[in-house]
Structures are given as structure tokens and as C-alpha cells.
Amino acid sequence: MRLTALSLVMFLLLPGAAGAQLQEVRQTIFGMD
Amino acid sequence: MRVAVSKINGIDSVAVSLNRGVAVIRLKPENRVTLERVREAIRANGFTPKEAEVRARGTVVDDSGHLALVMPGGDVAFRLAPDSHALGIFGELQHLRDQDVTVEGRVPETARGAREPVVLQARALSKSPTR
Secondary structure (H helix, E strand, O other), X not given: OOOOHHHHHHHHHXXXXXXXXXXXXXXXXXXXX | OHHHHHOOOOEEXXXXXXXXXXXXXXXXXXXXXXXXXXXXXXXXXXXXEEEEEEEEEEEEEEEOOEEEEEOOOOOEEEEEEEOOOOOXXXXXXXXXXXXXXXXXXXXXXXXXXXXXXXXXXXXXXEEOOOO
16 A cells, blocks of 8 residues: 555654554444354 | 454454344554454354444555555555545544544445455544553
8 A cells, every 4th residue: 555655754753653553343243154 | 253353462352242233342552453354253253244333543644545544564454434424524534634543433344355445434533642
């Protein structure tokens, strides 16, 4: 995936400052296949 | 299924209600878990994951002309689109580009092994607190 140059600089200079994490998932599920 | 999802590194808790047809999964801070990884574990146990409601924290970037929420290292976690009931949120996302935000929204069902980015239909948005 291509990212903007600024974003790449942020990842290189500020590890941990530019991250994404799932925090909560409410996943709908259907029963057995 | 609960045990299988719990074993994924970065999962904090899993509660499954088969009567309501929903699994509520909470994740640890700084985890690297993807929604597709969770859905794979669900499929591996004979269930079919449908749509999901998620809350995710990340950085809004421009990815080839599309807004996206990215993970450390630059992998795109979600492509961002406005929820049909919150179209105004797209303008807010544009203004928050390259900032750390928390996004809530709906992720439709995806085909197994789909290669296109997973779309998060954003419904609510806030700036993340300082880490």
C-alpha cells in the first residue's frame, strides 16, 4: 500500500505514536456451516 | 470458538452468545490483531462471521486517494468510508489526516481470503488521548 511521505516519516520518527489497534469487536456470527 | 479466539496473541477477553449470534472481543493495548485474523479463527471453528461493529485507534492517512486507518509499519488496517447515517464524518476525517484518532463503525462481511482492503464505515470519531 502506498502511503504519503509524511506518514512514512511519522512511522520512522515516532514509532508507537502512529499506530492502529483494534480495541473492541462485536462480531455477528452465524451457526455451524 | 471462544477458546480459539482467546488464544490469538493480543486478545484480552472474549464473550460469545450463540443465542444472540454475537461474539464480543476486547483487545489489549498495542495489539497487532487484525479483524481478518479474528474472523479466520471463527471460520476455523465452523461459524460464519457476518458484519462487525468495531472500535479502532490509528492514524488517518491518504492511501492512493482513499482515506485509510493504518497500523505501525504502514499496513492499512481499514479503508475508511462514512456510514450512511453519518455522512458528515468524512469531512472530519479529512481534517484529521495524519492524526491519531479513535473510530467506531461497521465492517461488512468479507469473503474468505479477500484481497481488497477491509472497509470501515465510520459512525463516530474522536481524537485519541495522548499515549
